[in-house]
Amino acid sequence: MPPATPGEPAPSQAPTSGPHTQDPAIPLSRPATYTVKVPGFEGPLDLLLTLAHQGKIDLTGIAVAELARDFLDRTKHSLDLNEATEALWMLATLVEMKSKLLLPKPPPPEPLPETGESDLPERMEERLADYRAFREAAEALRALEELQQRIFVRAAEDRPSELLLEGVTLDDLFRAFQDVLARARRSKAAEVVDEPVRVADRMAAILAAVARTPDGVAFRDLFPAALARVTTVFIVATFVALLELIKERQVRVHQASALAPILIMAVRA
Amino acid sequence: MSLDQAAPGVEAPSAVQGSPDPAAEHAQDASLRELARKIESVLFVAGGPVTVSRLANAVEADASLVTRAIELLRERPGAGLLLQAVAGGYQLATRPECAEPVRRYLQTEHAESLTKGALEVLAIIAYRQPATRGDIEQIRGTRSDWHIERLLERQLIRDVGRRQTVGRPVLFGTTELFLRYFGLGDLSDLPPMGDRGVQALLDSVR
Numbered sequence: 001m002p003p004a005t006p007g008e009p010a011p012s013q014a015p016t017s018g019p020h021t022q023d024p025a026i027p028l029s030r031p032a033t034y035t036v037k038v039p040g041f042e043g044p045l046d047l048l049l050t051l052a053h054q055g056k057i058d059l060t061g062i063a064v065a066e067l068a069r070d071f072l073d074r075t076k077h078s079l080d081l082n083e084a085t086e087a088l089w090m091l092a093t094l095v096e097m098k099s100k101l102l103l104p105k106p107p108p109p110e111p112l113p114e115t116g117e118s119d120l121p122e123r124m125e126e127r128l129a130d131y132r133a134f135r136e137a138a139e140a141l142r143a144l145e146e147l148q149q150r151i152f153v154r155a156a157e158d159r160p161s162e163l164l165l166e167g168v169t170l171d172d173l174f175r176a177f178q179d180v181l182a183r184a185r186r187s188k189a190a191e192v193v194d195e196p197v198r199v200a201d202r203m204a205a206i207l208a209a210v211a212r213t214p215d216g217v218a219f220r221d222l223f224p225a226a227l228a229r230v231t232t233v234f235i236v237a238t239f240v241a242l243l244e245l246i247k248e249r250q251v252r253v254h255q256a257s258a259l260a261p262i263l264i265m266a267v268r269a
Numbered sequence: 270m271s272l273d274q275a276a277p278g279v280e281a282p283s284a285v286q287g288s289p290d291p292a293a294e295h296a297q298d299a300s301l302r303e304l305a306r307k308i309e310s311v312l313f314v315a316g317g318p319v320t321v322s323r324l325a326n327a328v329e330a331d332a333s334l335v336t337r338a339i340e341l342l343r344e345r346p347g348a349g350l351l352l353q354a355v356a357g358g359y360q361l362a363t364r365p366e367c368a369e370p371v372r373r374y375l376q377t378e379h380a381e382s383l384t385k386g387a388l389e390v391l392a393i394i395a396y397r398q399p400a401t402r403g404d405i406e407q408i409r410g411t412r413s414d415w416h417i418e419r420l421l422e423r424q425l426i427r428d429v430g431r432r433q434t435v436g437r438p439v440l441f442g443t444t445e446l447f448l449r450y451f452g453l454g455d456l457s458d459l460p461p462m463g464d465r466g467v468q469a470l471l472d473s474v475r
Contacts, residue, residue, distance in 0.1 A: 046386055050411040086384045089415035130408050133462050137392040138385070140460040144451040145382060150368035151353065151452065152375070153360055154316040167376040247422075 034087040036070065038062045049090050052097055059098040067091060081170050165246070167255040168262055176219050176262055177239045184227040184235055197234045202241035206264065210251055216263030219253075304330055305338040309361070318358030318449065356448035357455055383419075390416040391425060395447070395459060399429050399440035417441070425450060 034045045041048055041057055045067075051057040068091050075084055165173070209217045222238055224230050242264065245251040255262045307328045312319060321339070325332045339359055343352045353362045363371050383391065390413050393405050405413050420426045429442040443456070453459065 046411070050409070053411045082381060082384055086386060086415065093412055093415075127408065127410070131410065134392045134396070134408060135389060137396060137460070137462055138388040141388050141392055141395070141451060142382075144453070144460075145388075147365055148450060148452040149382070150365035151351075152363040152368070152371050154313065169377075170381070 034071070034074075034083065034090075036067055038067065045087055045090050049093060052094060059094065060101055062094075062098070064091065064094050064098055067094070079171070079174070081174060165253045167257070168253050172255065173219075173242075173253065173262065177235075180220060180223050180227070180239075181232065181235055184223075184230070184232060187226075187228040197231070197237040199237050199241050199244065202234075202238045203245055206238070206241055206245055207250060207266070210264055210266040214266070216254060216265040219262040219264060222264065301334070301338055301341060304328060304334060305341045308335065308338050309342055312352070312359060312361040315360070318353075318355045318360040320358040324359070353452060354454040355452055356445050383423075383425075384416075386413070387416040387419055391420055391443075391447075394420075394426050394441050395443050395456070396462060398442040399432075400442075401432055401438040401440055403438055405441075 035043060036045050036048060038048070039061060041051070041062075048057065052059045071087055071091060206217075206222060209222070222242065223235060227235070242251070246253060249267055251264050252267050253262060253264055308324055311324060311327045321332050321335050324339075325335045328335065330338075339352065349364065349367070350361045351364050353360050389409060390405055393408050394400050397404060402413065402417060405417070417426070421428075423446075424444055425447045426441045427444050428439050430440045431437040432440055447453075448455065448458075
């Protein structure tokens with residue numbers, strides 16, 4: 001077992017770990033990732049998804065588009081990329097489920113013969129107990145995760161889970177991207193979508209740029225100087241291409257200090 | 270060798286009392302300390318966890334002696350580094366109470382924690398492995414594709430085969446990185462399911 005850390009402040013008090021506050025007395029009451037309020041339901045989004053999945057909430061009566069708009073509004077104030085992408089996935093799943101509900105259904109296949117309904121409540125009860133046990137186990141894993149995140153191993157060559165970001169967080173990168181996007185919006189009156197942009201092409205362009213410049217390409221130079229000339233889709237695709245290259249460990253990102261430019265560099269083979 | 274007799278109850282090799290031959294004991298201690306220094310050097314260059322057998326190969330000593338030397342290394346309260354038993358081996362790592370200066374030096378603000386949903390899916394896979402997408406969704410009562418994809422991407426789980434039933438669904442299990450990510454020696458180190466196991470763990474960590 002890992003050593004205990006008496007007298008240590010709980011990692012949740014670190015300023016960066018927003019959603020991780022916890023009351024040791026009720027370890028399972030970690031604040032919900034993202035809460036929503038719709039007619040007939042108010043609570044965490046993941047619960048809404050679960051209830052909709054089980055047919056306990058009628059999705060056809062819920063305006064998912066409004067949920068999405070609320071979500072986007074909220075990400076303008078604060079954003080935890082991890083939580084936000086999860087919420088986005090849940091919203092997309094809701095949209096998919098709702099669209100299926102709205103489509104005319106083919107006649108259901110003949111009902112399974114073995115379904116004796118008598119033991120259904122028992123099985124539900126059993127499943128709920130199972131789920132509760134796993135949620136507790138997940139809490140325990142969270143505690144181990146928090147401890148292990150305070151323990152560092154000398155950087156070896158093969159750390160596949162490590163993103164290649166030095167001195168830069170994903171949030172920094174995202175903020176830099178938002179700046180570019182905002183500048184682009186200011187610099188153009190209207191937008192005409194002329195031709196499709198492919199992420200693969202943008203990836204190739206970034207790789208070519210970093211290959212030419214071994215000292216690193218500044219983040220803003222990944223985008224054309226005259227932002228008015230390119231579409232928003234082009235900018236977004238370029239950013240997605242960068243993220244993809246980081247994930248594939250083809251480039252790394254380095255920032256010497258908080259105000260220094262964010263540099264993109266090729267990963268030496 | 271008399272070392273082998275002492276091996277099972279390894280506690281504090283240097284504190285042997287009532288030994289028939291103090292001089293021989295002293296010599297053994299010295300050689301064990303030397304072995305410990307060699308092991309520490311190997312662990313330093315390795316970075317990640319190293320198994321006892323690989324350590325034994327490197328330092329050219331019996332596995333039982335290596336294990337004793339490791340115990341010696343683990344009992345150094347003043348040391349800056351700790352020896353952690355992880356993923357079937359041992360690794361040198363920084364102490365959790367020194368996390369802040371290390372983070373400042375590395376300029377890493379925070380590691381990316383798993384979301385609550387991802388942890389739930391991971392817990393189900395860890396305790397039930399191998400488990401299919403269907404197993405997971407049945408327990409959680411909701412879709413879990415996104416979480417499974419993220420966990421695969423972070424290499425905390427992997428495809429370990431297919432269940433020989435209708436549709437031959439993919440089976441998922443945890444990886445070696447999973448053990449390292451949570452600081453577990455092996456899967457038997459997972460906290461026991463149920464209130465007491467979890468509570469005991471939370472108490473020991475916090």
